[in-house]
Amino acid sequence: MSQPHGVIHDIGYRPFTGRRQGTGAIAASLYLTSLRHCFGLGRSGKSKVIPFLIFAIMLIPALVLAGMLIQLHKMSMSSQADLFGPLSNYFGYPYWTQLLITIFAAAQAPVLFARDLRYRTIVLYFARPLSRAVYVLVRLGALVTALFAIIAIPMAIWYAVALTAYVDTGEQSHNFWTAMVGVVVLVLVIAAFSGMIAALTTRAGLAVAAIIIALMVTSGIVTALLGAAHGSHNGTLGLVVAAFNPFTAVAQLVTGVFTTPAPNPDLPHPSAAWATAYAVIALVWILGPVWVLLLRIRKAAAL
């Protein structure tokens, strides 16, 4: 009797005998998956719309500024003088696109922090090698990277064009690299804060609304108060008020520490002491939410 061809044999269960990866490789795998999920990759088709749309819109102002830089030397001297300030104010870019950045963070933070809590998948992660703290930090790292990418890539294009244009590259470089430091601090704050809100609200829709409201309402109030303080020449009020929104707080940190132009003329220039205070404030903005996030996730570990 000959064996018939094309028969599928049930070879039964075989255990895995290969080498298992360490926690470092597992963390890297989680980081990569989380980063992909931030841009809707590996998720449904419609979840790609918001991240890529925001990235595209974020590119527009940077490209316009870059285009103006190329044309700058053809303009009159007075126009050149007027435009040079805005065209080298790199931290003004994340400051004025804060609505887009907020929407991106609001849409993606729940993907990383609310889903696992809502579906209680978190328990399955905790029954695996990664520790709870590493899980939170890796997720946070992915959100930080995604936010940094959508801000820094357009800025880098703008800066690259500036380097080839007929402008003072010294000032451009100084403003760009100091702004980059500011962007790193800013995305750390935004990621930690939106991650915390997402983990606390758990429901994705609610989290999106809560993050946008929390960031935009404080921004509106702070901006209004800054205008009032500027109008009444009350510098101290302006300095205090700016601490209550991530965007103004980090802007003050950057202008104070690196003496770069403020993205908003209403922001009073901080002294060295205030610059130090803003460094502490920025740290509080980062560590406070991270701490709450860790506590929240730890509590959710109840099987």
Place this chain on the structure above:
Amino acid sequence: MAVVETQGLIMQYPRVRALDNLTLVIPEGVTGVVGVNGAGKSTLIKVLLGLLRPTGGGARVLGLDPATHGAQVRERVGYMPEHDCLPADVSAAEFVMHMAMMSGLPKDAARERTSEVLRHVGLAEERHRLMGGYSTGMKQRAKLAQAIVHSPALVLLDEPTNGLDPRSRDDMLSLIDRIGHDFGISVAVTSHLLGELERSADYIIVIDGGRLLRASQTTELTHTTGNVVVEVLGPLGCDRQVGQALVERGVTAWPSGSRIEVRVDRPETLDVIRDVVVELGLGLVRIQEVHHTLEEVFDRPAEPPTPAVAR
């Protein structure tokens, strides 16, 4: 060899003592862990996974202390929680593969094992559908798949048959049986239904109030009672006739529903039963050994049922 050993395990919460000097051994194979809600089963699982540091005593899982080697323990242990834990917006194939990688399997191995394990649990065709649309039975299979995908040496199953209809429950029990006996993965399965564990578990542990109440081989608990049940076919009341005839021949017998239960003291008693049925001209449907059920064992642990002689 024991896969889990605990020694005087104590877990004291501010107001409750969840584990109270718990000393137990879970051997290789399938072990049933029985206990009412709040008996300390989940706390025990958390301690075994290294997620909770016991306030007293110690545990060893696969030879490692989960309090100090949590990551290594979790790498070799699978866990299937009682509650829902599957994201609704991903397919089982994607999810199980991701979970395999989260346990440290390289990508290619994770992919290969995912399809293999999903086939073993019987989720072959549906594996690319979003899990939100799964039935309870399919969800339980997916949960089981993620618990064994990384080829663990021990898998902890928390109430795996909860919410299943009788047929799915049967399937799940056969799966557990295969995992424990064919796949070579030791299984610790909790359930509040003793009858289920009787079928699939080799070993039974009973926990109550955070303490070990009882631990023994299932066969020891459900060993034969030395009685047989006899079913005969014939006119109404024929069972009583048989019972009477048996008693007249000095055999201890008593009615049990429409059947007769007979104490078998000597092997010849079985011949006597056959002869009596033949003499009365009745049909002998079956002679079956009577086993204790686990329920019986736990309801009345000490005293065997006292037979009453039919009159």
